[in-house]
Amino acid sequence: MRVGLVSPYDFASPGGVNDHVRHLAVRLQKLGHETRIFAPSSRAEVDFNSARFYRIGRPIAIPVNDSVARITLSFHLANQVAAIIADERFDVLHFHEPLMPALPMTMLRMSTTANVGTFHAFAHSNVGYYYGRPLLQPYLGHLHRAIAVSEPARTFVNRYFPDFPMRVIPNGVDLNVYRPGLPPIRHLRDDNFNILFVGRLEKRKGLGDLLRAYHSIIERVPRSRLIIVGDGPLRGRVEAYVARHRLPNVVMAGYVPETVKPRYYDSADIFCAPATGAESFGIVLLEALASGLPVVATEVPGYMSVLEPGRDSITVQPKNWRELAASLVILARDHDLRTRLADYAQEKARRYSWDLIAGEVVEVYKEARKALAAQPARALEVSGVHHAV
Amino acid sequence: MGEWTWRAFKIVQSLVERLPRPWAYALAVLAAKFAWWFSPLARPRLEYNLKVACPELEKDPPALRKLSWLNFRNHAKAYADLMQLPSAHVESMRPLLKIKGLEHLDEARAFGKGVLVVSCHMGSYEVVSAIWSATLAPVSFFAEELEPRALYEWYRDTRARLGISVLTLDHGGIRRVLEALHEQEMVITAIDRDITGTGYLMPFFGKLAPIPLGPAAIALRLGTPLFPVCVYRLPDDTYMAEGAPLVYAKSTGNARADQVSATEQLLRNIERFIQQHPEQWHVPHRIWAGSP
Numbered sequence A: 001m002r003v004g005l006v007s008p009y010d011f012a013s014p015g016g017v018n019d020h021v022r023h024l025a026v027r028l029q030k031l032g033h034e035t036r037i038f039a040p041s042s043r044a045e046v047d048f049n050s051a052r053f054y055r056i057g058r059p060i061a062i063p064v065n066d067s068v069a070r071i072t073l074s075f076h077l078a079n080q081v082a083a084i085i086a087d088e089r090f091d092v093l094h095f096h097e098p099l100m101p102a103l104p105m106t107m108l109r110m111s112t113t114a115n116v117g118t119f120h121a122f123a124h125s126n127v128g129y130y131y132g133r134p135l136l137q138p139y140l141g142h143l144h145r146a147i148a149v150s151e152p153a154r155t156f157v158n159r160y161f162p163d164f165p166m167r168v169i170p171n172g173v174d175l176n177v178y179r180p181g182l183p184p185i186r187h188l189r190d191d192n193f194n195i196l197f198v199g200r201l202e203k204r205k206g207l208g209d210l211l212r213a214y215h216s217i218i219e220r221v222p223r224s225r226l227i228i229v230g231d232g233p234l235r236g237r238v239e240a241y242v243a244r245h246r247l248p249n250v251v252m253a254g255y256v257p258e259t260v261k262p263r264y265y266d267s268a269d270i271f272c273a274p275a276t277g278a279e280s281f282g283i284v285l286l287e288a289l290a291s292g293l294p295v296v297a298t299e300v301p302g303y304m305s306v307l308e309p310g311r312d313s314i315t316v317q318p319k320n321w322r323e324l325a326a327s328l329v330i331l332a333r334d335h336d337l338r339t340r341l342a343d344y345a346q347e348k349a350r351r352y353s354w355d356l357i358a359g360e361v362v363e364v365y366k367e368a369r370k371a372l373a374a375q376p377a378r379a380l381e382v383s384g385v386h387h388a389v
Numbered sequence B: 001m002g003e004w005t006w007r008a009f010k011i012v013q014s015l016v017e018r019l020p021r022p023w024a025y026a027l028a029v030l031a032a033k034f035a036w037w038f039s040p041l042a043r044p045r046l047e048y049n050l051k052v053a054c055p056e057l058e059k060d061p062p063a064l065r066k067l068s069w070l071n072f073r074n075h076a077k078a079y080a081d082l083m084q085l086p087s088a089h090v091e092s093m094r095p096l097l098k099i100k101g102l103e104h105l106d107e108a109r110a111f112g113k114g115v116l117v118v119s120c121h122m123g124s125y126e127v128v129s130a131i132w133s134a135t136l137a138p139v140s141f142f143a144e145e146l147e148p149r150a151l152y153e154w155y156r157d158t159r160a161r162l163g164i165s166v167l168t169l170d171h172g173g174i175r176r177v178l179e180a181l182h183e184q185e186m187v188i189t190a191i192d193r194d195i196t197g198t199g200y201l202m203p204f205f206g207k208l209a210p211i212p213l214g215p216a217a218i219a220l221r222l223g224t225p226l227f228p229v230c231v232y233r234l235p236d237d238t239y240m241a242e243g244a245p246l247v248y249a250k251s252t253g254n255a256r257a258d259q260v261s262a263t264e265q266l267l268r269n270i271e272r273f274i275q276q277h278p279e280q281w282h283v284p285h286r287i288w289a290g291s292p
Helices: A016-030 A078-088 A103-110 A127-141 A151-160 A207-217 A235-244 A261-265 A283-290 A321-333 A335-352 A354-374 B003-018 B021-038 B042-053 B055-059 B061-087 B090-096 B102-110 B125-135 B149-160 B171-182 B214-222 B255-276
Strands: A002-006 A034-039 A053-055 A060-064 A067-071 A092-096 A114-119 A145-148 A193-198 A224-229 A250-254 A270-273 A295-298 A313-316 B097-100 B115-119 B139-143 B164-168 B186-190 B200-204 B207-211 B226-233 B239-243
Touching (some): A002 A078, A002 A103, A016 A092, A016 A354, A078 A103, A092 A103, A114 A151, A114 A354, A127 A151, A193 A207, A193 A261, A207 A224, A207 A321, A235 A250, A250 B149, A261 A283, A270 A321, A283 A295, A283 A335, A295 A321, A313 A321, A313 A335, A335 A354, B003 B061, B003 B149, B021 B061, B042 B061, B042 B255, B061 B125, B061 B226, B090 B097, B090 B125, B097 B125, B102 B226, B102 B239, B115 B214, B115 B255, B125 B149, B125 B164, B125 B186, B139 B171, B149 B164, B164 B171, B200 B255, B214 B226, B214 B255, B226 B255
Parallel strands (some): A114 A145, A193 A270, A224 A250, B097 B239, B115 B186, B115 B226, B139 B164, B139 B186
Antiparallel strands (some): A060 A067, B226 B239
């Protein structure tokens, strides 16, 4: 099959959706399918084969859902997209966040092939979905099949579009990339006890709670070290907090390339994910589990769709740094518990192997093609495309 | 360097990190001009070292002045590169690197005992190491611990995010170097300066200087090939990593003589690198007796 994967987000910036798209493209290619990626990008060079990547539009940063979405809002995409679609003749176009302007919506309106949508997001409410329902409903009608990455993500979409059918297929993890036994970052693999955080430095990731928790456990867990992997708008505030409280042994790694990130997991003893809310899944949890790390995480719906408290993790209430600190201390002091959680984590991660996940996605593609064959899509004239968004 | 100097460094670094690369270089060249004019010791020492490396400069003071200025300038640009590393992306760096002698690196890696890259204080090593770490094998720097601690930690963490481990020149560091080489990683070190004060006196540019024998000793112990490399900046501000044929340390039963023999072979390569690019070899420190 020829598959086009469409991401609305800046492909040069790290993020869960783009990671998903990148891995899915590679895995589909290995399964014998021809893949292309469409996304806006703030840089010409991206961490993907340039021959199979179409850079469509320049992204701008828009605050959304306690985070920042880097999407393109260009109104001049249509001609470029129409030419590519006509040229590539895709069997399936797979839209990630299909209701996100402007790229997925533009392409969805123009597509005459089998369309599949994957919904990644979760939030307690969405003003855009609420007020935009009449406008967005026709776009959903263009999708032949839809996927949600987790039960919370499905519930979120169904709250605004109640009868819209979706199949839950989780995110995957590359077990060849994330695994124990990789070369660690050697100077981090000393006699310190390493607590790892991976994520964008923004409010909803809960790093503030982790810093407070770390501050309170320093004396109880001697030689502990907090490694913060990720960058974002709160970096200055995090650095200021560390300096103000003179927190020892805090490593601000910043943005770490994908090729290096697995080595940080293999340099850690515990993984901590203290998000405060709007997480639909948590790919970082899968990466930690696959790397054989015990997890301390907050009980947000997205995380709870992945974790099994007591078997692979200890979970605590969101925004409760005291509970977070207590859990970190328990896990730091109990080597047997860490080993037990880590063993189960590794075994469990196999369920999320990209090989299995990509196979499930291909099944959905086939269903979408059957649906298209049963009811051929209406061809859209290119002249009408200029006003698609 | 004390607490306040570290803070000043961090402020400048935060500024440089946010600047476009040409602007960062412009600022660096300005700072280099200031340092070149007003450094009480660094410039005389550097010029002394350059005169030893390139004796023809002894009789040509204007050429020496020009060379030492270019040297400061290139070093400042390397500093700007370093300050921009926290937000640098390997994908963006990759087109900036050209490599000569990659076949020697392939040969060393095929040997299956890790690679000990031996070099001198020249060029932007982080750029090359980050790319090699992302594409070939994990890289470790075997280097001195800087003062103050905060600055050292910044260096270490900045390099680590690009996959470069930083191992100190002590027993713990040596143990980790051995581990890294056992696991077929690359370890990069420099031998043009004796930092620990335990070097062995041997001719360097024809004059006796203390030279560390550590890399040769490790190579003898593990059978790891030694790969002489230099990194320098090209006129268009891209980088060239140039490798020479491998040096294999051979054991004859006399450990010290074997170490010296392998190190001499390395030094001949290092001397050649420096003589080809003296404007990029930045060591404003005492190497030889008689230096200011």
